Amino acid sequence: MEHQMFNDPFTSSMSSLEAEIFSGGHHHPAPSPQWPGLDHDIPAAPAANNATSSGGPGSHRKMSHSAYERDSRKQLNEHYSNLRSLLPDDDHHTRKLNNPTIVSRVIKYIPELQKEVDGLEKKKEQLTRASCRPGDDTAPIVSPTCLNDREIMVQFYKKAVRKEATNNDVQMARMEAAMKARVK
Known part of the structure; x- marks a missing residue:
């Protein structure tokens, strides 16, 4: 404190911010370690500068903290909304789910x-092994295509010299159709 009017126990127990407000000083304290994003350079509302108003000495700090908390809640709600949108379309579009239910x-x-991914990888491996027999010069071609940020289409092709469809070709076609249906 730069100056103290009286040797009063009330004023000696005040924080430096409160002392500045009461003394009319214009010192801006360093950001609080408890709220690092708290901006102390925002001009205080008239109630925060006037010790006799109903706002009291800590109203500027309280207003800044409230704004920080409001932004934090808004950000959390956006994250919960993003999580909710990643869930399968069962009932989260018809009614709002609470946050613990979403998690x-x-x-x-x-x-x-x-x-599901493990099962599809095993199936792919089995089909690849079955289609790459010794003496068979045709290997499957896997072609993943990104449709958007949530969907991927995977196509399996096999160069076939023969005209008739083999059992592996039918299995690959079924697997491709199943993956297309699941991705949608």
Whole structure:
């Protein structure tokens, strides 16, 4: 504190910000370590500068903290909304899900997706092994195509010299159709 009017226990227990407000000083304290994004350079509302108004000495800090908390809640709600949009289209479009339900469903959905990916990888490996027999010079061609940020189309091609369809060709066509249906 630069100057103290009286040796009063009330004023000696004040923070430096409160002392500045009461003394009419214009010192801007460093950002608070508790709220690093808190901007102390914002001009205070008249109630924060006037100690006799109803705002009191800490109203500027309280207003800044409220704005910070509001922005934080807004950002969290956007993240929950993004998570909700990644869930399968069962009922989250017809009714609003609360945040714990969203997190719970995402936690259950991730292992389901992992099992599906593992199963498709095994199927692909089996088809690749079956189609690449010794003496067979035709190998499957895998062509993934990104449709948008949530959909990928995977096409399997096999160069076939023979005119008739083999069992592997039919299996590959079925797998391609199943993947297209699942991606949509």
